[in-house]
Amino acid sequence: MSVASSTIHVSGLPKGVLSALRSHAKAAGVTPADYAKQLIEDGISLLQQARTKSFDELYASTQERFRESGMSEQELDKLVDAARTRHYRRTSIKKR
Secondary structure (H helix, E strand, C coil): CCCCCCCCCCCCCCHHHHHHHHHHHHHHCCCHHHHHHHHHHHHHHHHHHHHHCCHHHHHHHHHHHHHHHCCCHHHHHHHHHHHHHHHHHHHHHHHC
16 A cells, blocks of 8 residues: 655744654654654544544443453542642642
8 A cells, every 4th residue: 555755844843842752752763753643643543533432432441451450449549549649749849
C-alpha cells in the first residue's frame, strides 16, 4: 500500500513544548518528526473512536482488567484517595 508523503509546518510552539517533544522522541528511539507524526495519528484515531464508540465500549478492557485484578471498589477508592492526598500535599507545598 502506497502512502502519499506530505509536509506540515507548525509554528508558534513554546520552547518547552519543543523540548518535551525532543525528549519524548529520544526516549522512544525515534526522530522528533516521527514522534510528532505518531502523536497526530494517535490523536485522530482517538477522536474517531470517541465519536463512534460508547463509553462502555471504550472502557471495556479497563473494566475487565480491574475485575481480573481482584481489587475491590473500596480498595480502589482508598488507593485513589491516597494518591489525591499525596498530590494535594505536593502541590500545596510548592505554592508556599
